[in-house]
Amino acid sequence: MTIKRVGIVGSGIMGAGIAEVAAKAGCEVVLRSRKHESADAMVAGLAKSLTKQVEKGRLDDAERTAVLDRVDAVTDLAALAECDLVLESVVEDLPAKLALFAELDGICGDDAILATNTSTLSVAAIAGATKRPDKVCGIHFFNPAPVMSVVEVVRAERSSDATIAAARAFAESCGKDVVDVRDQAGFIVNALLFPYLNDAVKLLASGAATRDDIDTAMKGGCNFPMGPLELLDLVGLDTSLSIIEALHAASGEDADTPAPMLAALVAEGKLGRKSGAGFYDYSRK
Numbered sequence: 443m444t445i446k447r448v449g450i451v452g453s454g455i456m457g458a459g460i461a462e463v464a465a466k467a468g469c470e471v472v473l474r475s476r477k478h479e480s481a482d483a484m485v486a487g488l489a490k491s492l493t494k495q496v497e498k499g500r501l502d503d504a505e506r507t508a509v510l511d512r513v514d515a516v517t518d519l520a521a522l523a524e525c526d527l528v529l530e531s532v533v534e535d536l537p538a539k540l541a542l543f544a545e546l547d548g549i550c551g552d553d554a555i556l557a558t559n560t561s562t563l564s565v566a567a568i569a570g571a572t573k574r575p576d577k578v579c580g581i582h583f584f585n586p587a588p589v590m591s592v593v594e595v596v597r598a599e600r601s602s603d604a605t606i607a608a609a610r611a612f613a614e615s616c617g618k619d620v621v622d623v624r625d626q627a628g629f630i631v632n633a634l635l636f637p638y639l640n641d642a643v644k645l646l647a648s649g650a651a652t653r654d655d656i657d658t659a660m661k662g663g664c665n666f667p668m669g670p671l672e673l674l675d676l677v678g679l680d681t682s683l684s685i686i687e688a689l690h691a692a693s694g695e696d697a698d699t700p701a702p703m704l705a706a707l708v709a710e711g712k713l714g715r716k717s718g719a720g721f722y723d724y725s726r727k
């Protein structure tokens with residue numbers, strides 16, 4: 443099946459980034475946010491991002507207008523009824539995703555694919571909330587979605603070959619390289635990345651090195667584009683904590699226990715760039 447109309451549920455950093463990628467790929471995009479203000483803010487953010495690309499000479503004005511015309515922001519989930527694919531990117535909370543998928547199952551056409559952008563939750567469990575588990579899979583973009591070149595396509599126990607093929611074709615049409623992975627905590631990237639990020643916070647808390655030296659060391663010593671503490675701020679400390687908790691729950695290993703400093707920052711409301719402060723202060727940027 444060819445994906446022409448894509449619904450995106452969730453107005454966070456990932457939802458906004460995926461909406462930009464899909465609209466630029468030529469899909470009609472229906473962005474669903476619970477509040478009018480967040481839906482409008484997403485479209486404003488998209489317009490700003492496209493304007494930057496026009497300023498850099500990477501997009502012309504007519505393309506910018508055409509991309510924006512393909513995006514519709516809505517608050518009513520029922521507006522996703524005609525979508526070929528609905529990609530969910532709401533909070534990493536299983537009960538919230540189960541309720542959403544059960545609702546989408548009742549709203550969307552029988553042939554529609556329902557995909558999750560979850561980082562760590564079981565895609566099979568999410569699929570179990572629907573009567574179409576064969577049409578459910580994971581399509582996992584990375585942050586920032588317009589820039590990162592890979593997408594993980596996650597095959598859950600009952601995902602059909604046709605669903606996986608359509609998900610792959612969609613991600614490829616968005617200009618992404620696709621990797622296949624089975625349904626296990628953290629898939630490929632997060633299973634390898636987040637134990638390292640968690641350890642970086644433990645290293646900082648131990649007093650072994652400063653924040654800046656940890657980030658400088660990993661950039662210069664490993665040629666990583668960002669240090670681990672900067673990257674945690676980019677991903678969001680709340681999202682990162684929930685990923686690390688899920689990996690810990692899956693492994694049961696003491697070494698995977700979330701760093702208490704990370705949990706403390708989240709409890710203080712320091713969530714990284716999006717809240718203005720995390721390991722770094724963004725209030726003046």
Ligand code: 3HC
Pocket residue numbers: 491498560561583584585586587588589590632635667668673677681
């Ligand atoms: N949205 C759109 N475009 C963006 C962007 C954003 N949020 N941030 C940066 N860009 C673009 C810039 O416009 C620029 O484009 P151009 O080269 O075409 O002009 C390009 O990306 C490079 O940006 P900058 O020159 O400003 O900055 P850097 O060279 O420092 O790159 C970065 C920024 C791309 C974020 C880079 O530091 C990087 O790759 N960092 C690592 C990110 C990473 O590891 N992400 C994975 C996180 S884990 C995850 O997502 C899992 C999930 O489940 C939570």
